[in-house]
Amino acid sequence: MSFASAEHVVEHLFRHEAGRLHALLLRWLGVAHFAVAEDLVQDTLVEALTAWRLHGVPDNPAGWLYRVAQRKTLDWLRREQRRGRIGQELRAAEQRVAEAAPHYLPEELTDSELRTLFVCCHPALSPAAQVALCLKTLGGLSVAEIAAAFLTSPDTITKRLFRSKETLRTAGVSLEVPTGAELTRRLAAVLHALYLLFSEGYDSEQPAAPIRQELCAEALRLALLLTRQPRTDCPDTHALLALFCLQAARLPARTDAQGQLVLLEQQDRRRWSQPLIARGVRHLARAADAPAASAYHLQAGIALEHCRAPTYAATDWLAIRRLYDHLLALHPSSVVALHRAVAVARADGPARGLQAMAQAQALTGSYLYHAVLGDLHQLNGDPAAARHHLTEALQRTTGAARQQLLRRKLEGVGFPG
Amino acid sequence: MDKFMLLYHNAAVTEEAYWDLSPEAMQAELAKWNTWIGGLAAQGRLVSAEALQPRGKVLRRRGELGTDGPFTEGKEVVGGFLLLQAADLDEAIRLAQGCPAFDNNGAVEVRPLVKFD
Known part of the structure; x- marks a missing residue:
């Protein structure tokens, strides 16, 4: 033990250990005791804090926490037993905990986290609740941090989490990773939740905010976890990972020194992470076994085209437009149609892009719809229409970074911003 | 150098x-505490520091059990102690003033040890 080692405590140690411990405790106690597991984890972390602040950090902090959590779980089980409150399902738990290895077993940990991931993404929960629960349980994020990430109030998140735990408890959710056709369905839900989690961090008003980047990192970590178990190590998982890597590779160039958003067109491509791009390409290769391309395959393909282009002008827009054609056929949605329209404008000319916007009309209330229309009209040589839509867009967003961007564009079309 | 608890x-x-x-x-919070105590150690002032568990028994007359533990005695509990060496009480107080306990409305008692030599 030493105080010097305090500075060497792994970054986010408490946060990461909270997630691992919760997963292990769920394994010991079952999903019905989700909230008890949460309290025991918190209790363990408080004990660590009170001991370590005076005594220094032990050489193996993770092992220390594991042992304390094990002891606290046993204490709780025995207390419940004495009070005669122990249910049938907990009778075996005491033995299970008492006989558990005295330290982390890597395979057991991976397995527990994986099972917990499937619990958190259970179809009985709404997608928003799934994402929040993943962050709280596996990511070790606080209610306040999750609220900040979702740009909502802590109260909303508290309620969402509480309802989720109630649902898990009453629905009799199992900790088993499903098999067969059920696995396909449940894995799709897990992948979708991770996709939302990543997008929440990526498509952000404040991309430089550390908490937002944590969301991307957590989505990436959990997706990697899926590749460690043969049943979930499948082409769609790798396609999603490829998408995460290829998108994350461009994060360093998305903000300038002042924290302002930088659009793809103006990004300094030398700042893109080549190792992440290479990794994305490897995952995409492993995703190729799929019977059919999923939306993740197509989006990763689009991201790859951007990463491959030496400049914005030299981008293979035709390839991107074709990928968007497939994506729109697979998932007809206004959001996809909107992004496709940009690719159409670049590949086939702005007039065709403006026509393609007809398929995105459901989004007329959104700032993005008008921002894209503004750009397309500008490309089409119609500054008056461009001004009109950029002004509309400006009125529809409250984000400072986006407003700044729109004002710069308005100045570009000769509007006294 | 004298010792203080x-x-x-x-x-x-x-x-x-x-x-x-x-x-x-x-x-x-942990980093704050470890930085402070690490600083005392770096100045050669730290002798030892220990944390106390929030349980135990209080014994009264003739060793009879008085209360169930420190919590029932009052609102405050001794969470731990630290032994340091300083030139005098003033310096010991100065060193104690950096303690992060004050951020949470905690209190620190500074007591010189009795010298026997």
């Missing part, structure tokens, strides 16, 4: 406040 009195509310901290905030 610093006794931390945690208000019960501090323990409760810890309960509400997020994992990240806990780590930040």
Whole structure:
């Protein structure tokens, strides 16, 4: 033990250990005791804090926490037993905990986290609740941090989490990773939740905010976890990972020194992470076994085209437009149609892009719809229409970074911003 | 150099406040304490520091059990102690003033040790 080692405590140690411990405790106690597991984890972390602040950090902090959590779980089980409150399902738990290895077993940990991931993404929960629960349980994020990430109030998140735990408890959710056709369905839900989690961090008003980047990192970590178990190590998982890597590779160039958003067109491509791009390409290769391309395959393909282009002008827009054609056929949605329209404008000319916007009309209330229309009209040589839509867009967003961007564009079309 | 003992009195509310901290905030709190004590060690002032568990028994007359533990005695518990060496009480107090316990409304008692030589 030493105080010097305090500075060497792994970054986010408490946060990461909270997630691992919760997963292990769920394994010991079952999903019905989700909230008890949460309290025991918190209790363990408080004990660590009170001991370590005076005594220094032990050489193996993770092992220390594991042992304390094990002891606290046993204490709780025995207390419940004495009070005669122990249910049938907990009778075996005491033995299970008492006989558990005295330290982390890597395979057991991976397995527990994986099972917990499937619990958190259970179809009985709404997608928003799934994402929040993943962050709280596996990511070790606080209610306040999750609220900040979702740009909502802590109260909303508290309620969402509480309802989720109630649902898990009453629905009799199992900790088993499903098999067969059920696995396909449940894995799709897990992948979708991770996709939302990543997008929440990526498509952000404040991309430089550390908490937002944590969301991307957590989505990436959990997706990697899926590749460690043969049943979930499948082409769609790798396609999603490829998408995460290829998108994350461009994060360093998305903000300038002042924290302002930088659009793809103006990004300094030398700042893109080549190792992440290479990794994305490897995952995409492993995703190729799929019977059919999923939306993740197509989006990763689009991201790859951007990463491959030496400049914005030299981008293979035709390839991107074709990928968007497939994506729109697979998932007809206004959001996809909107992004496709940009690719159409670049590949086939702005007039065709403006026509393609007809398929995105459901989004007329959104700032993005008008921002894209503004750009397309500008490309089409119609500054008056461009001004009109950029002004509309400006009125529809409250984000400072986006407003700044729109004002710069308005100045570009000769509007006294 | 004389020796001094610093006794931390945690208000019960501090323990409760810890309960509400997020994992990240806990780590930040830990870093504050370790930085302070690490600083004392670097100046050659630290002799030892120990944390006390929030349980145990209080014995009264003839060793009979008085109470169930420190919590029932009052609002404050001794959460730990630290032994340091300083030139005099003034310096010991100065060193104690950097203690992060004050951020959570905790109290620190500074007591000179009796010298026998």
